[in-house]
Amino acid sequence: MADVGTIRHATVVGVGLLGGSAALALRAASPSVRIAGVGRRQASLDEALRLGAIDTAHLDAAEPVGQTELVLLATPVAAFAPHLRALAPALKPGAIVTDVGSTKARVVRLAERLLGAGGPFVGSHPMAGSERKGVAYARADLFSGATCVVTPTRHTPDELTARVERLWAALGMRTVRMSPSAHDRAVARVSHLPHVLASLLMMLPQTGDLDVAATGFRDATRLAGGDPEMWRDILTTNRRAILDALDRFASDLSDLQGLLADGDAGDIEQFLAKAKRRRDETLAQSTPERRVAME
Secondary structure, three states, X not given: OOOHHHOOEEEEEOOOHHHHHHHHHHHHHOXXXXXXXXXXXXXXXXXHHHOXXXXXXXXXXXXXXXXXXXXXXXXXXXXXXXXXXXXXXXXXXXXXXXXXXXXXXXXXHHHHHHHOOOOOEOEEEEOOOOOOOOHHHOOOOOOOOOEEEEEOOOOOOHHHHHHHHHHHHXXXXXXXXXXXHHHHHHHXXXXXXXXXXXXXXXXXXXXXXXXXXXXXXXXXXXXXXXXXXXXXXXXXXXXXXXXXXXXXXXXXXXXXXXXXXXXXXXXXXXXXXXXXXXXXXXXXXXXXXHHHHHO
């Protein structure tokens, strides 16, 4: 299978924002592809059918996978295990299985145990999304210009990894390879900890404070609007890396508290200037799409 154009049938397990967007993007890249959707609620599947994200709807992952060349897991990661067990005996030979999960080490270990260490699973994490939930917010260009982290292990055949990379590239993404554990450490610092901090900030205001809140507070707390079920699974499956990130953050916060206690305006300005300089340098080195995401 050289590219997305050769995929005749795909199965998306979990047709929400990410699964629905992947289905729409896959259809845009290859209009002839047939897409099966798997979910736990018939109403959600019916909505995905109405929106044209999927062609058939199923409550059991084992039903459509015998004819599929691609399986995409897009449920909360805690639900991966039963789906993997269901599809394992029915999976078509030569099919690839990947996912959109935000944590990778535990997911990859589970998939290799249930499907085999040499394939057909390769972990993926498209770094795109929204605080909104559900297929109603899915769109074909959600992944365009964003980065997808692909996480093979030492057991993964190179060609299998390349096939998954070609899939995401065909959906408009830039791909990078990382080990599952390196991925989890990196996203703990740049994705998971920011969500935790946004949630903490949202709990900070006292009665009446929000009457004077402006766009800065809105922007800083936007991530707190994310799906609690999905983020529960992210925090519990990547808790060690997040705890490490929290320790580093607590150390930096303690340093800042010291600067404020001393009241030295020069040191405080230097701290702020260092953070601004690093952000400016990051923006200058980013792709246009990543600059838009940060600005």
